[in-house]
Amino acid sequence: MIxxxxxxxxxxxxxxxxxxxxxxxxxxxxxxDKAYAEYGETLEGAAEAVWQFNKExxxxxxxxxxxxxPQIAMYEQFGIPGLxxxxxxxxxxxxxDLVIIGDVKRGDIGSTSAAYATAHLGKIKVGSKEYTPFxxxxxxxNPYLGSDGVNPFVDVxxxxxxxxxxxxxxxxxxxxxxxxxxxxxxxxxxxxxxxxAEWGADCMGxxxxxxxxxxxxxxxxxxxxxxxxxxxxxxxxPGYGAQGGQGKDLVHFFNEDGLGAIVNSSRGIIAAYxxxxxxxxxxxxxxxxxxxxxxxxxxxxxxxxxxxx
Ligand SMILES: O=C(O)c1cc(=O)[nH]c(=O)n1[C@@H]1O[C@H](COP(=O)(O)O)[C@@H](O)[C@H]1O
Numbered sequence: 521m522i523x524x525x526x527x528x529x530x531x532x533x534x535x536x537x538x539x540x541x542x543x544x545x546x547x548x549x550x551x552x553d554k555a556y557a558e559y560g561e562t563l564e565g566a567a568e569a570v571w572q573f574n575k576e577x578x579x580x581x582x583x584x585x586x587x588x589x590p591q592i593a594m595y596e597q598f599g600i601p602g603l604x605x606x607x608x609x610x611x612x613x614x615x616x617d618l619v620i621i622g623d624v625k626r627g628d629i630g631s632t633s634a635a636y637a638t639a640h641l642g643k644i645k646v647g648s649k650e651y652t653p654f655x656x657x658x659x660x661x662n663p664y665l666g667s668d669g670v671n672p673f674v675d676v677x678x679x680x681x682x683x684x685x686x687x688x689x690x691x692x693x694x695x696x697x698x699x700x701x702x703x704x705x706x707x708x709x710x711x712x713x714x715x716x717a718e719w720g721a722d723c724m725g726x727x728x729x730x731x732x733x734x735x736x737x738x739x740x741x742x743x744x745x746x747x748x749x750x751x752x753x754x755x756x757x758p759g760y761g762a763q764g765g766q767g768k769d770l771v772h773f774f775n776e777d778g779l780g781a782i783v784n785s786s787r788g789i790i791a792a793y794x795x796x797x798x799x800x801x802x803x804x805x806x807x808x809x810x811x812x813x814x815x816x817x818x819x820x821x822x823x824x825x826x827x828x829x
Contacts, residue, residue: 521619521657521658521681521682521683521730522683522725522728522729522730522732522754523725523726523727524619524657525586525587525619525657525658525683525754525782526725526726526727526728526754526779528586528587528619529586529779529782530779531586532584532585532586533818533822534584534585534586534814534818535586535774535779535781535782535783535821536585536586536587536782536783536784536785536814536817536818536821537585537586537587537588537589537621537756537782537783537784537785538577538581538585538587538588538589538784538785538786538789538790538810538814539588539589539590539591539623539758539784539785539786539787539789539790540574540577540578540588540589540590540591540594540609540613540786540790541590541591541594541786541787541790542570542573542574542594542595542790543594544566544569544570546573546787546790546791546794547569547570547573548573548793548803548804548806549803550803550804551569551572551573551576552569554569554572555568555569555572556569562601563598563599563600563601563602564601566598566601566602567595567598567601567602567604567605568601568605570594570595570598570602570605571605571608571609573790573806574590574605574609574612575609575612576806576807577789577790577806577807577810578609578612578613578616578618579807580807580808580810580811581789581807581810581811581814582613582616582617582618584811584814584815584818585618585814586618586619586782587618587619587620587621587782588613588618588619588620588621589620589621589622589623589756589784589786590606590609590610590613590620590621590622590623591623591786592606592622592623592624595609606654607654607655610622610654610655610656611655614655619657619658620655620656620657620658621656621657621658621659621660621685621756622640622641622654622656622657622658622659622660623660624636624640624656624659624660625660625661625662625687626640626659626660626661626662626673627661627662627663627664627665627669627670628665628669629665629668629669630668630669630671630672631672633665633668633669633670633671633672633673634672634675634676636659636672636673637659637672637673637675637676637677638653638676639653639654640653640654640656640659641656641657641658641659641673641676641677641680641682642676642679642680642682643680656682657682657683658682658683658684658685658732659673659682659684659685660684660685660686660687660734660756661673661684661685661686661687662686662687663686663687663712663715663716667715667719670684670686670719674719674723674731677723677730677731678723681730682730683730683731683732683754684730684731684732685732685733685734685754685756686712686716686719686731686732686733686734687712687733687734688709688712688713688716688733688734688735688746688750689709689712689713689734689735689736689739689742689743689746690734690736691736691737691738691739691758691759691763691765692736692738695736695739699712707742709742709746710745710746710749713733713745713746713749713750714749714750716731716732716733716750716753717749717750717751717752717753719731720732720750720752720753721752724752727777727779728752728753728754728779728780729752729753729754731753732753732754732755732756733746733750733753733754733755733756734755734756734757734758735755735756735757735773736757736758736759736763736765737757737758737759737760737763737764737765737769737770737773737783738759738763738764738765738769740769740770740772740773743755743757743770743772743773744772744773747772747773747774747775747780747781751775751780753780754779754780754781754782755773755780755781755782756781756782756784757770757773757781757782757783757784758783758784758786759784760783760784760785760788760817761785761786761787761788761789761817762785762786762787762788765783766820766824767817767820767821767822767823767824767825768824768827770783770821770824771824771825771828774825778825783817783821785813785817788813788817789810789813789814789817790810792806792809792810792812792813793805793806793809793810795809795813797816798812798813
């Protein structure tokens with residue numbers, strides 16, 4: 521799957537991911553009204569609104585982008601109907617040939633990690649039958665439990681040709697509370713980055729490893745160091761747009777070959793119609809606003825990369 525991701529990034533010229541993190545307050549009233557008219561003001565109604573909202577955004581952007589990142593919490597909050605909307609979104613994005621990064625941030629003791637890996641990246645046997653539970657292509661993984669919490673994910677990736685993005689330095693304001701602690705003279709995130717490079721070394725695709733890392737756009741200096749520590753790992757870079765990251769901050773997340781990083785924006789794309797810059801589209805045309813925001817994000821990042829050459 522890493523090869524497909526790299527190929528699609530080259531083909532689209534867009535090292536970006538659209539984060540499908542739908543909240544009800546981002547969904548235009550006409551979409552909510554229609555879903556509630558059909559299913560009532562229920563969890564089913566909310567899930568239907570989420571699904572219709574996602575579908576429109578995917579329809580308006582899929583030809584410009586390599587990948588999407590649905591964040592499962594945004595679906596889980598609507599219970600079982602929400603999880604069904606998550607699955608429907610994954611399947612729809614797959615039908616549009618997008619790479620799907622399941623933002624599930626899992627990680628536990630070995631046996632439990634194995635079950636999470638099966639759920640999101642693998643297949644499950646039921647009697648004589650085999651099923652694909654959620655079917656994402658990549659999953660985000662929390663490495664806090666150490667190697668035996670990560671290895672079951674790596675094993676499933678090897679079998680299924682899937683991939684991981686392992687949290688190394690997260691974008692949030694208090695990420696330094698633990699991640700920046702100095703251990704044996706170096707910050708913890710560097711130790712984790714080294715481990716990601718090690719896990720990734722025997723998981724190589726054609727050019728890059730399918731064991732990648734997550735490093736927040738909000739910490740560009742740390743991104744520069746981590747890029748060097750993990751030269752063959754793709755870096756998923758969240759924190760662009762709504763959290764303040766901009767193209768000019770991101771050049772050091774990329775390698776000399778112009779590859780090696782994929783930048784996520786969620787609210788900045790899916791709720792673009794609420795921003796002043798895209799207000800002219802209006803809530804009726806929220807998908808067109810998202811498309812314009814994708815185009816602006818690609819121009820910002822490729823402009824910054826070109827200027828840095
Ligand atoms: O793993 C992630 O994707 C992630 C890691 C991180 O360090 N920071 C971070 O914001 N994220 C996710 O990236 C998305 C960011 O959303 P926006 O701030 O709306 O673009 C959310 O789905 C977060 O859960």
